[in-house]
Amino acid sequence: MSAEIVGAFSLRELIPHAQRMCLLDTILDWDQHTVRCTTSSHRDPLNPLRSGGRLAALHLCEYGAQAAAVHGGLLARQAHGGSAAPGMLAALRAVHLAVERIDDIEDELIVDARQRVGGPGGWLYEFEIRVGSRWLARGRASVIFSHG
Numbered sequence: 001m002s003a004e005i006v007g008a009f010s011l012r013e014l015i016p017h018a019q020r021m022c023l024l025d026t027i028l029d030w031d032q033h034t035v036r037c038t039t040s041s042h043r044d045p046l047n048p049l050r051s052g053g054r055l056a057a058l059h060l061c062e063y064g065a066q067a068a069a070v071h072g073g074l075l076a077r078q079a080h081g082g083s084a085a086p087g088m089l090a091a092l093r094a095v096h097l098a099v100e101r102i103d104d105i106e107d108e109l110i111v112d113a114r115q116r117v118g119g120p121g122g123w124l125y126e127f128e129i130r131v132g133s134r135w136l137a138r139g140r141a142s143v144i145f146s147h148g
Helices: 008-014 057-080
Strands: 026-030 034-039 087-097 109-119 122-131 134-145
Touching (some): 008 057, 057 087, 057 122, 087 122
Antiparallel strands (some): 026 034, 034 109, 087 134, 109 122
């Protein structure tokens, strides 16, 4: 595991999301294949994904995709000191949700992402979001890069 722990300011430099749309707070740990982040943004009444004052569990897919983007940014910074190629979420697969909503969860979320495939055309990540040892969401996210 890398000794580098990245704070919120640096974390925001790793992904293209700005201000409150950057849903992750902290990177706890990472290596060549995985990243573990934490967040309490699901409790923020100004979370941009809220609708009618609620935050659906389906939005955990965005948390997982952002963890994948953070991991790609960390790998790019490690490899060449730059940032990852711009990408687009292309597909979500095998998504399983254990709850209906997350705005009522008091504890911090733990967001894990594991790169399964990485290449010049894109990435495939598995993600899991949990509170303690209780999982809330699992799935896979595919990201494609625009080379234009």
